[in-house]
Amino acid sequence: MSTERLVEYVDRMQQAAEQARALTEGMTENAFQADLRTQLAVTMSLVLLGEAAARIGVSHPDFIRDHAELPWAKIKGMRNLIVHDYYRADLSAIWGTVRSDLTDLISQLQSIRHWRIQGE
Template identity: 45%
Template sequence: MSERRLTDHLDYMRQAAADACCFVEGLSKKDFLGDKRTQQAVIMSLVIIGEAATRVMDGHPAFADAHKEIPWRSMRGMRKRIADGYFRHQPRCGVGHRANGTAGAPATIACGAT
């Protein structure tokens, strides 16, 4: 059962990342920053990724240790920053977008982008 739960958490992360990519697909930075619904959808996806990362770290530490290339702590911290700072949150210029202003992955894990 424990192993199945690990795969569940990883699947949640993959799905939330894919969802975030879909939400911003085709949007310019300006359009994204002007669309509160899309911002909220991406934020929720990031919270899901962070929560699942936390559960992997807490429930399956050997797996997390074996995959140090994945930024587990950063994802957990991102979730905490979003949740703790929700009412102060203001989208930053690069949220969900690459430097050229086109839609991109909100997190490295999302689309495998660097």
Template identity: 40%
Template sequence: MSLLMASEIAVQLIRNHADFVAEHPEFPWEAMRGMKNRIAHGYFDIDPQKVWSTAKDDVPDLVDKLHALRHWRAQGE
């Protein structure tokens, strides 16, 4: 459910804040949108291994990027 929520946030940012999305290409916007569509609409096509891989490998990187974005002024800018 957390992956679905995070993916929905990405979809809303893509839809409503294209300028923000364009300014932050370090985030995998389209992959997050794809994950949302797969989870929300591909009920029987969900690959548990892909979901696990995303949670285990991709989410920590995403959290690091979000942390850096949140604290960008602390980096001397």
């Protein structure tokens, strides 16, 4: 995979994570639980996040090894659960992921992106 493609996938991951956070901004968990449109939009964002991570894993496994601090398996696992067994997905867990875990992930992705651009 070219460096350009790798950066594109990292950017897609960050955009999807930011989108999921933005979709739930100002919401309570109860409001999220009651809002099917937001649930569907957020889960699609998580699918896009996981899909970009999976593509990096297939095409650039050394990048995954170099950035083991990211929860690659959890990201891809969430994507797989949503795609293959949506009705088993736990909305409370999705809420927790979006409102808590994605903040750290976005920060990590920004650091990786900055590192790649700087060539360090």
